[in-house]
Amino acid sequence: MENPFKYGGIVRGPYFANRRNEMNELKREMLNLNRVFLVSPRRFGKTCLLFNLIEMLERETMACAYIDLNAFPDIKSFATALTGFTVRALETNKDKLLRMLAGFQKLRPKVSVDPDGNITAGLELAVAEKDALSALLEGLRHTEKLAAKKKKKLVIIIDEFSDLDKFNGQTIEKALRSEIQKQTHIGYIFSGSEQSTMLAMARDRTRAFYKLGRIMELGRTKDVITDPHHPYAQALIAAVPIPDPAYKRPIPKIKGEVAQPIDPPPGCRFQTRCLQVMDVCRDTQPQLKEVKPGHAVACHLY
Ligand SMILES: Nc1ncnc2c1ncn2[C@@H]1O[C@H](COP(=O)(O)OP(=O)(O)OP(=O)(O)O)[C@@H](O)[C@H]1O
Ligand code: SF4
Ligand SMILES: [Mg+2]
Numbered sequence: 001m002e003n004p005f006k007y008g009g010i011v012r013g014p015y016f017a018n019r020r021n022e023m024n025e026l027k028r029e030m031l032n033l034n035r036v037f038l039v040s041p042r043r044f045g046k047t048c049l050l051f052n053l054i055e056m057l058e059r060e061t062m063a064c065a066y067i068d069l070n071a072f073p074d075i076k077s078f079a080t081a082l083t084g085f086t087v088r089a090l091e092t093n094k095d096k097l098l099r100m101l102a103g104f105q106k107l108r109p110k111v112s113v114d115p116d117g118n119i120t121a122g123l124e125l126a127v128a129e130k131d132a133l134s135a136l137l138e139g140l141r142h143t144e145k146l147a148a149k150k151k152k153k154l155v156i157i158i159d160e161f162s163d164l165d166k167f168n169g170q171t172i173e174k175a176l177r178s179e180i181q182k183q184t185h186i187g188y189i190f191s192g193s194e195q196s197t198m199l200a201m202a203r204d205r206t207r208a209f210y211k212l213g214r215i216m217e218l219g220r221t222k223d224v225i226t227d228p229h230h231p232y233a234q235a236l237i238a239a240v241p242i243p244d245p246a247y248k249r250p251i252p253k254i255k256g257e258v259a260q261p262i263d264p265p266p267g268c269r270f271q272t273r274c275l276q277v278m279d280v281c282r283d284t285q286p287q288l289k290e291v292k293p294g295h296a297v298a299c300h301l302y
Helices: 020-031 046-059 075-088 092-102 130-151 161-166 171-181 195-201 221-226 231-238 279-283
Strands: 035-038 061-066 107-113 121-125 154-159 188-193 214-217 288-292 295-298
Touching: 020 035, 020 046, 020 188, 020 214, 020 231, 035 195, 046 061, 046 154, 046 188, 075 092, 075 107, 075 130, 075 154, 092 107, 107 130, 107 161, 130 154, 130 171, 161 195, 188 195, 188 231, 195 214, 214 288
Parallel strands: 035 188, 035 214, 061 154, 154 188
Antiparallel strands: 107 121, 288 295
């Protein structure tokens, strides 16, 4: 019999389990071109979630570029890879791609032909490492213009984002924020396992990425099932069938209608269904708070 489980790599299709809510939530955020910080301890399934999300978004005809910051030792290699990936995600026609790459000032096209005659077009930095940051920004500006011209929505996913610290401290954060803020055709997911670094980036008011996007935390499935804190999670778990005819099902603590996803109310998205709703829930989106180690909840009750 074939083993129904796979472990150790990127899992897809039937091997990818249990992340439907997170996928739908990320999809909604990306269709709206928002910015999301995806945070969890190591091996909680962020990268698998992101690869499966890319397949889902591409089916929605969005363009996606994934980059793992861990693979790039300096800004120079990061700038060339990010620009190469984003431009290639938007332009698949090789001739147009080459013409476009030729228009860069600080990055120049590097074209190679493999033994089968396929052309691969990449970029290399035409300036010294000290100018790598401005090359990175040049690349991002081009990408935004190209997405606008093609009338395409682009999602840039930067995995191991907490590694940004290894470059030139907060200078790169400031530069990136100033460019990202101007963009209207690109959504971002910044994913990372260094929780304190990631949360400091998004929550510390002295940091450039402060409140740039919402924080989404991946929890361990077992914790959520055995000890749900959020009223919605409690209602879902209470509704799970128990194979015992004598068992009296509790009435789920839930009411009303699901909020419109295309026009969500301000404040908590669950407010229209929550029996414990308070005034603050109607206008302030709850932020994630750690209720016990590794288990965070976004709800004003905590
Ligand atoms: N939804 C899932 N269904 C089944 N298996 C999964 C799922 N998500 C992750 N896994 C398994 O867990 C392993 C770790 O997942 P993944 O590499 O995505 O975690 P990560 O949070 O990105 O870890 P790291 O922080 O180390 O990069 C994968 O190799 C895969 O085998
Ligand atoms: S924030 Fe308020 S409305 Fe939302 S789940 Fe918590 S109590 Fe309910
Ligand atoms: Mg990972």
